[in-house]
Amino acid sequence: MSNDKSKLLEERKKRYLTALDCGKPDRVPIGLTVSEFMAKVAGFTLQEIYYDLDKNLKALAKFVEEYEVDTFFSAPSLWWAASHDAVGAVYLKFAGRELEPNTQFQYVEGEFMLPEDYDAFIENPTEWILTTYLPRIHKEFAEPGSYRASVALIKGAGARAMELQLTQQGTAKIMEEYGVVPAGTGLTKAPFDTLGDALRGLKGIMMDMRKVPDKLKAAMEVLVPHNIFYALATAGGDTEFPAFMPLHRGAYPFLNPRQWDEFYWPTLKKVIEGLWEKGKRTYFFAEGDWTPYLERIAELPDKSIVFHVDMTDIDKAKKILGGRFCLKGNIPNSLLAVGKPEEVRDYVKRLIDEYAADGGFVIDAAAVVQGDAKEENIRAVIETVLLYGKY
Amino acid sequence: MTGEKPTGNVFKNLPPGVCIPWEEKLKDLGEIKGDADIIRNEWDKLELFAYLYLWYWVQR
Amino acid sequence: MDNELVKAIAELDEGKTLYLVRKRIEAGATPLEIVEDCRRGVEIVGQNYSNGTYFLSDLVMSEEILRKVMEILEPHFPPIEKSGGAKVIIGTIEGDIHDLGKNIVAYMLRSAGFDVIDLGVDVEPKAFVDAIVKTGARIVGISVLLTFAIGAIKKTVDLIKKAGLRDKVKIIIGGYPVNEKVLEYTGADYFENDVMKAVELVKKISAGEA
Numbered sequence: 001m002s003n004d005k006s007k008l009l010e011e012r013k014k015r016y017l018t019a020l021d022c023g024k025p026d027r028v029p030i031g032l033t034v035s036e037f038m039a040k041v042a043g044f045t046l047q048e049i050y051y052d053l054d055k056n057l058k059a060l061a062k063f064v065e066e067y068e069v070d071t072f073f074s075a076p077s078l079w080w081a082a083s084h085d086a087v088g089a090v091y092l093k094f095a096g097r098e099l100e101p102n103t104q105f106q107y108v109e110g111e112f113m114l115p116e117d118y119d120a121f122i123e124n125p126t127e128w129i130l131t132t133y134l135p136r137i138h139k140e141f142a143e144p145g146s147y148r149a150s151v152a153l154i155k156g157a158g159a160r161a162m163e164l165q166l167t168q169q170g171t172a173k174i175m176e177e178y179g180v181v182p183a184g185t186g187l188t189k190a191p192f193d194t195l196g197d198a199l200r201g202l203k204g205i206m207m208d209m210r211k212v213p214d215k216l217k218a219a220m221e222v223l224v225p226h227n228i229f230y231a232l233a234t235a236g237g238d239t240e241f242p243a244f245m246p247l248h249r250g251a252y253p254f255l256n257p258r259q260w261d262e263f264y265w266p267t268l269k270k271v272i273e274g275l276w277e278k279g280k281r282t283y284f285f286a287e288g289d290w291t292p293y294l295e296r297i298a299e300l301p302d303k304s305i306v307f308h309v310d311m312t313d314i315d316k317a318k319k320i321l322g323g324r325f326c327l328k329g330n331i332p333n334s335l336l337a338v339g340k341p342e343e344v345r346d347y348v349k350r351l352i353d354e355y356a357a358d359g360g361f362v363i364d365a366a367a368v369v370q371g372d373a374k375e376e377n378i379r380a381v382i383e384t385v386l387l388y389g390k391y
Numbered sequence: 392m393t394g395e396k397p398t399g400n401v402f403k404n405l406p407p408g409v410c411i412p413w414e415e416k417l418k419d420l421g422e423i424k425g426d427a428d429i430i431r432n433e434w435d436k437l438e439l440f441a442y443l444y445l446w447y448w449v450q451r
Numbered sequence: 452m453d454n455e456l457v458k459a460i461a462e463l464d465e466g467k468t469l470y471l472v473r474k475r476i477e478a479g480a481t482p483l484e485i486v487e488d489c490r491r492g493v494e495i496v497g498q499n500y501s502n503g504t505y506f507l508s509d510l511v512m513s514e515e516i517l518r519k520v521m522e523i524l525e526p527h528f529p530p531i532e533k534s535g536g537a538k539v540i541i542g543t544i545e546g547d548i549h550d551l552g553k554n555i556v557a558y559m560l561r562s563a564g565f566d567v568i569d570l571g572v573d574v575e576p577k578a579f580v581d582a583i584v585k586t587g588a589r590i591v592g593i594s595v596l597l598t599f600a601i602g603a604i605k606k607t608v609d610l611i612k613k614a615g616l617r618d619k620v621k622i623i624i625g626g627y628p629v630n631e632k633v634l635e636y637t638g639a640d641y642f643e644n645d646v647m648k649a650v651e652l653v654k655k656i657s658a659g660e661a
Contacts, residue, residue, distance in 0.1 A: 036599075104546060104597070104599055106546075106548050106573075107548070108548070109548075120399065120400055123400050123403050124400040124402050124403055124404065124405055125449075126405055126409070126410055126442060126445055126446070127400045127401060127402055127405070127410075128400065129445045129446065129448065129449055130410075130445055131400075133448070133449070134445075134448060137448060138448075156444070157440075157441075157444050160443075160444050160447060161440070187450065188450065189450055194449060194450060197451075198448070198450070199449065202511075202551060203511055203515070203551075206507075206508040206511045206512065207511075207512070207515060209508065210463075210465075210512060225406070225407050226407045226446065228407075229407030229408055230407070230443075230446055230450055233407075233408065233439065233442075233443055234443065252506075253506045253507050254506060254507045255506055255507075255508050256504075256505065256506040256508060256509060257506075259506070259508060288627065311627070332628075332630075333598040334598050334601065334628050334629075334630060334633050337598055337599070337601065337602075338601070338632060338633065338636040339632065367598065370597075370598070370599045371599055372599035372601065372602060
């Protein structure tokens with residue numbers, strides 16, 4: 001690493017971590033959570049970044065080279081499509097396969113865990129995943145023990161190892177060559193979302209709250225240590241940067257407040273507190289509107305989360321969480337997509353003046369920045385922070 | 392959909408990071424002539440990889 | 452008058468609802484009478500959502516209960532008669548496959564007597580135009596969750612214009628990312644983020660009040 005790059009890396013790290021600790025760094029950090037937008041910057045189709053790991057990482061390098069950000073989120077594609085093809089994944093659709101080459105990937109939601117699976121899941125989720133769940137979500141693995149299934153398992157595991165290694169090398173390169181720090185390390189979920197996203201599905205889990213509440217609760221309790229462990233293991237043990245936690249079904253108005261208190265919050269709180277006890281902060285990526293739950297979130301230990309503001313009322317978030325937790329957000333993605341640079345500038349300036357003035361704030365979009373954002377608008381974000389964001 | 396019926400588990404209540412407990416493997420290995428810790432450490436690394444592979448499909 | 456059934460649905464009591472429906476069939480009630488009570492129950496569910504007592508999970512539950520009621524009633528029904536209500540085309544825009552909001556709006560509109568033509572998810576712009584031509588519907592609802600799919604809404608509105616149908620239909624866009632700015636960009640007529648307000652809006656448009 002060259003000297004000036006390592007100095008830059010230290011500067012940015014200090015800037016970011018100071019803000020996460022609710023302090024005032026030299027200026028407001030720029031922590032844009034950017035995904036498919038990077039493909040556009042690098043001139044790749046979405047199929048190219050979904051399928052070609054090398055291009056996926058190159059797009060990230062191109063982005064941090066051209067845009068002066070303090071942190072990076074990940075390479076543009078969270079998925080290596082080939083690894084999902086190898087196992088015959090039924091829950092994702094990819095550009096270039098069943099979608100047009102420049103189309104955002106799509107989730108196919110399903111009830112891949114059935115209500116009658118709860119007992120086996122509660123008894124030993126790891127084993128249940130292999131024996132019951134994978135055969136359902138991986139077409140190639142539909143008959144474990146068969147020739148095709150065995151090949152799929154070899155390929156799936158091999159792909160995962162390759163992907164992890166290349167991603168680690170790629171991100172280390174971003175830090176060394178561009179002096180940009182990761183916004184987070186490791187990933188985990190709220191136990192309710194682990195079940196509600198990939199296993200029971202939205203409708204399934206909503207039924208479970210009424211029909212099998214005790215089993216749902218028992219399953220979430222079983223998930224608590226696994227979700228804590230998963231965050232730390234996927235972070236490779238790092239506790240300097242927060243663990244990314246995309247939060248879904250806890251947003252208003254999915255659950256009524258009684259359900260939120262009874263089902264969503266208790267195990268989520270345990271995961272966050274468990275991580276914090278191990279020195280790991282959680283990047284609370286609150287997708288949607290979390291305004292009604294801010295008081296409950298404020299029960300968490302000081303600084304144990306970075307609260308990402310999407311549709312949440314930012315004034316209330318500032319009032320209730322400010323000073324105790326770093327806030328991150330909240331330039332509307334529709335503004336980045338259809339607005340003019342002047343409008344973006346005004347918005348960012350207002351964020352700096354009204355919410356970042358006393359520190360503990362990171363500038364970001366409201367949601368993950370995809371291919372619809374205009375390049376001039378992303379530039380406007382950065383220029384505005386560089387111009388007005390000094391403390 | 393295949394695997395319609397839950398098949399029942401071989402192991403119960405395994406902690407995170409474990410697919411096949413070391414104690415179970417020890418039974419297969421019988422007498423260990425050298426340093427058991429060396430064997431166990433490497434065993435645990437691959438256990439962790441298998442565990443993370445399986446949970447990857449759930450935490451995605 | 453069977454207020455018990457209305458109440459059971461309003462309270463989202465699945466067991467009681469299904470029990471009452473079976474009992475009433477045995478007692479010789481017509482499916483239409485039962486459906487009318489269900490509609491009243493669902494109306495209360497909608498009101499409870501609007502006033503903040505119920506949430507999306509409650510709407511999903513009421514949809515599930517109604518689905519089961521219809522399963523029971525199906526064999527007793529003459530072939531589904533058209534509701535005779537105003538036609539509304541609804542669909543999730545191309546590039547987006549989220550259907551929760553769309554399904555609930557469709558379900559609430561049907562309960563309110565509208566003839567809903569549900570085009571499903573990932574609906575290409577041309578399919579909206581074809582549906583307008585085919586059904587003569589005057590109201591089009593386009594649902595979106597993902598911001599990057601907003602461009603396809605603009606495409607749809609433009610295509611409707613190009614087909615010479617723009618002044619024949621009112622276009623409502625709905626979902627998480629829509630706002631004044633998105634409305635202006637897409638060229639639609641109305642936007643709404645709230646499921647029940649969207650239903651109210653359709654009622655008003657249909658009655659010529661909006």
